[in-house]
Amino acid sequence: MSELFNIKVLDRKGNETTLEEHKGKVLLIVNTATGCGLTPQYKALEAMYEKYHDQGFEILDFPCNQFLGQAPGSDEQIHDFCTIQYHTMFPRYKKIKVNGPQACDLFKWLKEQKKGRIKWNFTKFLINKEGEVVARFEPMTKPEDFEEEVAKLLK
Secondary structure (H helix, E strand, C coil), X not given: CCHHHHCCEEECCCCEXXXXXXXXXXXXXXXXXXXXXCCCHHHHHHHHHHHHHHHCEEEEXXXXXXXXXXXXXXXXXXXXXXXXXXXXXXXXXXXXXXXXXXXXXXXXXXXXHCCCCCCCCCCEEEECCCCCXXXXXXXXXXXXXXXXXXXXXXX
């Protein structure tokens, strides 16, 4: 199994955990922001989550305030915004940095797998059931543009 599942992350409440509970699932890991022009992607992400969650699909939301301060507020405020405005039900983690020396270990690992700095909010990494990064989608790529790839990985 991939080392992905051993990487330490902080849940929304600040408790250290790993992604081990997601072993064997298809994952979409996303750095998000609530005040970005791409924030409406939450709607399509939630639709994909609802459609495929029962088949073993999970979206992991990592808010990031690193790009023009577009994820202001506390972790709870971000969570409340997403659940009220976009009715999101997928797991949300503590706010992180994705680039630079303070980047969280998860995004350092993701970038090692699919090269390059994170350019903006809503960069998406698609992970297969074995914990391997199979695709990276840049911010402007809408969830509906890669839904077919998610469905194939779930088979």
